Amino acid sequence: MVTTLAVLIEEFLLDGRARRLAPKTLSSDAANLGYFLEWLAREGLPDALASFTLANGRRSSRALAHRTARRATFVAAGGPRGVHALVASDEARKPTTAVGSLRALKTFSKWLAAEEQGYAARDVLAGLRLPKRPKTRAEPLTAAEMGRLLGDDDLRAPIGRRAFAIVLTYFGTRLRLRHALPQPLL
Secondary structure: OOOOHHHHHHHHHHHHHHOOOOHHHHHHHHHHHHHHHHHHHHOOOOOOHHHOOHHHHHHHHHHHHOOEEEEEEEOOOOOOOOOEEEEEEEEEOOHHHHHHHHHHHHHHHHHHHOOOOOOOOOOOOOOOOOOOOOOOOOOOOOHHHHHHHHHOOOOOOHHHHHHHHHHHHHHHHOOOHHHHOOOOOO
C-alpha cells in the first residue's frame, strides 16, 4: 500500500494536535505543507513519499523565493459584511515567509524519520539550508513617546499605579501580547 504525502501530512497534524501544539503553529504548518503539495502537482510530480526529496525541497525553496504576496481585501458585493478575500499583488513576499514555510517542511521531514513513525530511513531535508533572514531591529520609543505613554495615568489612583506597573513590566521584560494571553486548549 502506497501512502500519499497528503495522508502523512494529516497524520503529522493530528500528532501535533495530540501534543497540544499551538493552533497557529498547526494552521501555519498545514498551509505550508499544503503549498508544497500544490507545488508538487504544478511540477507534475506524484503525491508520494518518493517525491519528498532534498532536491525537491531545494526546488520548492526557489519557487517560494519568487512567489508574490497576497493582500487581504474586503469583498464589495455578496456575502456577509466583513468577509475578505486574498488578492495577488506585485509585491514580493518577505524572506521570513519563505523561512517559515521551509521550517515546516524540515519539521515534517524530522517527524517522518523519527523512530516512532518510521516512514523514512533518515531525515531527507537535513541538508536543506534556510535562507538568511534580514536583520531587523525595532525602533525604540523616543523620550516624548515614553513620557506620553507613562504620563497618561494618575499615579495617585490605584488603577493608575497598576497600569503604570503593567507598562513598565512590558518594557522591562520585552513581554509580548501573545505571551501575556492564555492559550486555549484544543
